[in-house]
Each structure stands twice: as C-alpha cells, then as structure tokens.
Amino acid sequence: MALKPKGVAELSRLTGPEKAAVVLLALGEDHASVWRGLDEEEIKVISQAMAGLGQVTSSVVEDLLVEFVSGMGSGAITGSVEMTQKLLASIMPEDKVDTLMEEIRGPAGRTMWDKLGNVNEAVLANYLKNEYPQTVAVVLSKIKSEHAARVLTCLPEDFALECVTRMLRMEPVQREILDKIEQTLRTEFMSNLARTSKRDSHEMMADIFNAFDRQTETRFITALEERNREAAERIRALMFVFEDLSKLDPGGVQTLLRTVEKDQLALALKGASDSLRDMFFSNMSERAAKIMREDMETMGPVRLREVEQAQMAMVQVAKDLANKGEIVLVGAGGDDDELVY
Structure with missing residues (x-):
C-alpha cells in the first residue's frame, strides 16, 4: 500500500519527521550532505515522511524556515516518492536506496x-x-x-x-x-x-481503458494512436478484454463458471464469438449447456450496451480471481505468460 500525498496547510499539523522532511526538501540536492549526519533509522523515518508529504504551502515553509523562503522561488515545495528517491540517490549507494524505497512503497507500519x-x-x-x-x-x-x-x-x-x-x-x-x-x-x-506495487503508467491506463464501454474505448484509442502510436500499442497490449478469456486453461474456465452469475454469463455470451461460446459450453455439463443455450434464446434481442456491461463484469470477476491466485490470465500481449505443461 503506497503512501498517499496530503496537502499541509498548517504548521501545527506537521510531525517532527515531516518538519525535517520539509527542511531537507527546501535545502535540495545542493545541500544533500546534511543527510550524512543522520543515522539509518533517522533517514528511514524522514524518507517515509517525505514520500507522503504532498504539497506544503509557502506560509508553512516560511513559518518553519523563514531565512530560506527567498531562495525557493514560488515558496512552495512538493514531497513525493520520486523526489525522495532522487535526493537519497545523491548520498547513498544505489542498492541501499532501492531497499529503502521498496520499504517506503510497501505497506505502512513501523515494525x-x-x-x-x-x-x-x-x-x-x-x-x-x-x-x-x-x-x-x-x-x-x-x-x-x-x-x-x-x-x-x-x-x-x-x-x-x-x-x-x-x-x-x-x-x-x-x-x-x-x-x-x-x-x-x-x-x-x-x-x-x-x-x-510500482505501477507503470501504461498499465494504469490499460485498466482505465478496460473500464470504458467499447465505443468510448475505441474513440480514445483511435485519438491516442494519432498522437502517440507507441503508447496506444502498449496500452492495447496490456488491456485484458472479454475475448481474452478464450486463453484460460480448463481449470480457470471451471473456476470462472463457478463464480460468475448465470444470468450474467448468458447475457455476456450473447455477444461472444462462436469459438468463445463453444469453449464455455464444453466446460459445462451437457444439461447445463443445454439450459444456458435455451436461456440465451428466450432472451431475444438485447441491447449491445447491456451485453458489453455483462462482459465487463465477467472480466472484472476474472481479474479478481487472478489477483487471488485462483486463475491465470493471459492478455492480448501476454504470450510470454502462457502456461507450459
């Protein structure tokens, strides 16, 4: 669980480590030698405070360190994970910085x-x-x-x-x-x-694009391709869409079928390819597959939006199962993750 930035508007809200973090941020890389006077535990505590500091208003900086305000331009500084890592890199070996930053990015807690x-x-x-x-x-x-x-x-x-x-x-x-x-x-x-927990920005955008309806997704991808084709292709490769469920192994299909609601499955399969439908039917009992086909027929025509929503819901169920380690997902660009038997 990464530290979340927070805005600081009052000096009284700052803890001791946060005050030290503000001072060190104000001093910047030119005075990074100050860090050498701290022991490893002090560096760790101050680094954690700095990484979660967020924006500190100029009035707070002025109250805390008046003599430095004139040299800070706008008078406001921002503490972030990236800035913390940059400052630490100027005074510590790379392997120690990496270890410390991994701990900061990890779940919160002193012990x-x-x-x-x-x-x-x-x-x-x-x-x-x-x-x-x-x-x-x-x-x-x-x-x-x-x-x-x-x-x-x-x-x-x-x-x-x-x-x-x-x-x-x-x-x-x-x-x-x-x-x-x-x-x-x-x-x-x-x-x-x-x-x-270090999320690539393209992975984040792929998750966002997965949550779009198909029309909006197509509109954004098309527009992005015109501006940055490489970024669009990376996002497309990272996206996991409904048809990618065809890459599930038999055990994964069975797990998904036990988890997803039957009416949701019937609606999602209304808009699926024949091969994907056959895959799901082949993993059901003959009687269950027959009932599912009958349910789909009795539905009659359904709105495309409803089908897409059902498919998105199934994809989300699959992702939740994958996060729990119960199934393995292989996305559009995930050939390297395919299973070898």
Whole structure:
C-alpha cells in the first residue's frame, strides 16, 4: 500500500519527521550532505515522511524556515516518492536506496508485523501457503487476531488446520528464530510486494481503458494512436478484454463458471464469438449447456450496451480471481505468460 500525498496547510499539523522532511526538501540536492549526519533509522523515518508529504504551502515553509523562503522561488515545495528517491540517490549507494524505497512503497507500519497487518489477507495467504506450517504459525501469532483469522480462511483447509494445531502447541519463540523469520519476510516477501506495487503508467491506463464501454474505448484509442502510436500499442497490449478469456486453461474456465452469475454469463455470451461460446459450453455439463443455450434464446434481442456491461463484469470477476491466485490470465500481449505443461 503506497503512501498517499496530503496537502499541509498548517504548521501545527506537521510531525517532527515531516518538519525535517520539509527542511531537507527546501535545502535540495545542493545541500544533500546534511543527510550524512543522520543515522539509518533517522533517514528511514524522514524518507517515509517525505514520500507522503504532498504539497506544503509557502506560509508553512516560511513559518518553519523563514531565512530560506527567498531562495525557493514560488515558496512552495512538493514531497513525493520520486523526489525522495532522487535526493537519497545523491548520498547513498544505489542498492541501499532501492531497499529503502521498496520499504517506503510497501505497506505502512513501523515494525514488520505492523506492515503485515496492512497486507491484503489473500496476498499474504498466497505467500504463506508455500511456507512451513510452523513458520506460518509464528507469523499468525504475531499479527492481529482478526487479520490472522482472515488469512486462515484464505489458506487451503488442511494446511490451515495444521497451522492452527502448531499455534496451539507453540512455545515462546527464540529471538534468533524470530529475527530470521522477519529477515526472510523483509527480503523475500515485502521487497517483492513493493516492486509489484510500482505501477507503470501504461498499465494504469490499460485498466482505465478496460473500464470504458467499447465505443468510448475505441474513440480514445483511435485519438491516442494519432498522437502517440507507441503508447496506444502498449496500452492495447496490456488491456485484458472479454475475448481474452478464450486463453484460460480448463481449470480457470471451471473456476470462472463457478463464480460468475448465470444470468450474467448468458447475457455476456450473447455477444461472444462462436469459438468463445463453444469453449464455455464444453466446460459445462451437457444439461447445463443445454439450459444456458435455451436461456440465451428466450432472451431475444438485447441491447449491445447491456451485453458489453455483462462482459465487463465477467472480466472484472476474472481479474479478481487472478489477483487471488485462483486463475491465470493471459492478455492480448501476454504470450510470454502462457502456461507450459
């Protein structure tokens, strides 16, 4: 979960680390040597404050650091993740900057266990299901009970029960073991989580374009192609559309059929290609496929907009299942992600 920028209008709203962040932003890269007088923990706390600072009004800057206002042009500065990384790069080795920025971009929290508490339960469960039950038991015992309960429900039932059994028998954990688990979580899980949270702007726009109705999507893509063909092609390749469901493996189709509402499926298939219809029908029982065909026939003519809305809803269901790790999606430009058996 990335830090969200916030506007600061009053000096009283600034915390100590935020005040330090404003001063360091005002000093800029020319005086980056000031950072060398801070220890690693102080750099981390101030960097986190800076990355989430947002815009600071000139009056606040003036109150905080009057003697520097005349040298700051507009008198206002903006703290952002990018600016923080740029300043840190001038005083720290690249690998340390990357590690620190990954932690800033990751879930909020002072300790590892606080951070885990802000990770989606399905995402955390997807990682923990590959760990030893004893390790999972330790992790679940260190986070809030409500969050631990949600994580357990996302784990395979037999594995979850084994973890519960280990938690019931668990004795106090040695500090060295706890430190090792924390380090593993930090290097293997949190760092990967932070990397995946760095969204490419084209990915963001592909998600937005996916949410358009087909007419609006075509209008925007066509207009963008005239201005920037390369960007339009990248967005088109990243988009996942209804017809891309044809690339699901049989297990993915079965999972989707169990999840999507039947009336929504019937409406979506009214506007599908023959090959995509056949794929879904072939993954149903003969009786279910016959009923679905009859339902589609009795619908009669339907509005194109309603069909598109049903198809968009199915795509969203598929994306939600993919985010939970229950199916694998391959988009228009995703040949490299196809499964090898």
